[in-house]
Amino acid sequence: MSAATRPRLGGLLACMPLLLLVAPLRHTLEGSMALHMLIELPMLFVAGGAAEGMLRHKSRLAGLAQRFDAYGLLGLALASCIAALWMIPSMLDLSLLDARVQGAKYLAWWLAGFLSCSSWRRAAPELAAFFLGNTAWMLATAGLLYQDAPQRLCVSYLQDEQVISGQGLVALSLLVGALAIARLVARPGQGVAPLTARSTPNAGFNPPSVCRAPRATRSAE
Amino acid sequence: MSAPASPDYPAGSETPALLAPMLVALLLLIAFIALAGQLTRGFEFWTFESLRRDDAAAGRLRAPPALLASPQGRMPTPWPGRHGEIFLVDFIYTRCPTVCSALGAEYTRMQAALRQRFGAQSPVRLVSIAFDAEHDTPAALQAYAAQHRQDARLWLIASPVDSAQRHRLLRALGVVAVPDGFGGFVHNGAIHLIDADGTLRGIFDLDEWPQALERAIALTADLAA
Numbered sequence: 430m431s432a433a434t435r436p437r438l439g440g441l442l443a444c445m446p447l448l449l450l451v452a453p454l455r456h457t458l459e460g461s462m463a464l465h466m467l468i469e470l471p472m473l474f475v476a477g478g479a480a481e482g483m484l485r486h487k488s489r490l491a492g493l494a495q496r497f498d499a500y501g502l503l504g505l506a507l508a509s510c511i512a513a514l515w516m517i518p519s520m521l522d523l524s525l526l527d528a529r530v531q532g533a534k535y536l537a538w539w540l541a542g543f544l545s546c547s548s549w550r551r552a553a554p555e556l557a558a559f560f561l562g563n564t565a566w567m568l569a570t571a572g573l574l575y576q577d578a579p580q581r582l583c584v585s586y587l588q589d590e591q592v593i594s595g596q597g598l599v600a601l602s603l604l605v606g607a608l609a610i611a612r613l614v615a616r617p618g619q620g621v622a623p624l625t626a627r628s629t630p631n632a633g634f635n636p637p638s639v640c641r642a643p644r645a646t647r648s649a650e
Numbered sequence: 651m652s653a654p655a656s657p658d659y660p661a662g663s664e665t666p667a668l669l670a671p672m673l674v675a676l677l678l679l680i681a682f683i684a685l686a687g688q689l690t691r692g693f694e695f696w697t698f699e700s701l702r703r704d705d706a707a708a709g710r711l712r713a714p715p716a717l718l719a720s721p722q723g724r725m726p727t728p729w730p731g732r733h734g735e736i737f738l739v740d741f742i743y744t745r746c747p748t749v750c751s752a753l754g755a756e757y758t759r760m761q762a763a764l765r766q767r768f769g770a771q772s773p774v775r776l777v778s779i780a781f782d783a784e785h786d787t788p789a790a791l792q793a794y795a796a797q798h799r800q801d802a803r804l805w806l807i808a809s810p811v812d813s814a815q816r817h818r819l820l821r822a823l824g825v826v827a828v829p830d831g832f833g834g835f836v837h838n839g840a841i842h843l844i845d846a847d848g849t850l851r852g853i854f855d856l857d858e859w860p861q862a863l864e865r866a867i868a869l870t871a872d873l874a875a
Contacts, residue, residue: 497670497671497674498671499671500668500671502671502672502675503671503674503675503678506675506678506679507678510678510679510682513682513686514682514685514686514689517686517689517690517696518696518697518698519689519690519695519696519697519698519700519701520689522697522698522826523698526698526821526824526826581699581836582696582697583697583698584697584698584699584824584826584828584837584838585698585826585828586828587828587830587831587836
């Protein structure tokens with residue numbers, strides 16, 4: 430991808446949550462359990478990550494993150510906790526029935542993307558793989574439970590959708606697990622965790638493009 | 651505490667403290683576990699329906715009064731009512747071929763039991779609220795009533811007069827109906843035990859109608875005492 434198109438793509442991805450202001454689109458996304466869990470929530474996460482990618486050279490946030498979370502531990506831990514919390518079936522129902530929970534959902538997933546994208550760059554491969562592996566395991570467990578539950582877990586969704594969502598979560602867990610392995614495999618001789626506030630971002634593994642620094646600043650790559 | 655020297659952390663470089671982020675991460679984890687514990691009420695209730703039933707058992711849900719339309723005309727919900735009255739309320743749509751028909755049959759049985767015990771002046775009364783605004787017309791309600799041999803003195807079959815009242819009533823009790831893709835609805839249909847103040851005192855599954863009736867009669871006796 431060219432340096433010119435990357436910021437444009439990042440901007441588009443960062444603006445995706447604005448689509449949720451279009452009520453029919455939001456109703457469509459949240460009217461299906463699979464779209465809700467597998468499209469809307471990841472979209473908010475990616476949008477947060479894209480926003481971080483755009484802002485990190487223009488704000489003090491990067492400095493703060495580097496200062497308080499130099500090893501990427503906090504951002505990844507927060508994202509893991511948020512992902513785990515939103516596997517609880519009642520949270521999905523409550524987000525549809527209570528505007529406060531709905532707002533918290535949008536904010537939490539966006540924030541999870543924003544913080545973990547920055548943490549991902551700084552985290553050592555082992556640490557990143559640990560959190561990704563745990564998230565993969567959690568997604569797979571939730572996916573299997575959703576498929577096996579004999580009754581509806583959410584009053585807002587049909588049982589057929591629950592099974593499809595469960596299958597989707599298992600597929601997503603495989604993707605996340607593969608990402609964890611890729612991060613570990615890419616490590617030897619390349620991946621280097623940042624050491625100080627002056628160190629360069631992790632250069633051993635190419636993170637998702639929205640998390641990458643603009644080409645001009647990635648001298649280490 | 652600082653990170654140990656390693657190829658990743660060469661000796662001599664300034665390594666940020668690791669202890670502080672680890673402690674904060676631990677606190678974060680504890681906070682999220684506490685939040686999950688609160689949301690699931692001690693890791694016991696993981697679904698909205700189980701939370702709703704716990705709310706009902708604790709008397710935390712209240713049915714607001716609403717204006718209803720029935721084949722007999724417009725009337726308010728029987729709650730708020732006279733002290734000691736108990737209502738067994740279900741939510742139906744008249745085109746429902748499965749759950750609502752089963753509920754209707756159970757209500758017919760409950761109606762017979764109430765008539766036998768209390769006659770026409772029963773302190774326990776039955777209420778069926780129809781929520782399909784498009785199809786639950788007075789004529790459809792009349793047909794449903796006839797099908798299940800409704801006695802209007804013991805059993806009210808009606809629908810809220812407008813969508814705002816319907817939404818307010820269903821939302822307050824946590825009743826959610828979703829389209830089933832075949833023109834009908836799937837909903838958390840159950841028997842709701844509501845007292846004269848409108849407070850939800852219990853939720854019973856369809857096959858628990860004898861227990862629902864027994865509990866309602868016991869409550870009226872308690873309140874009378």
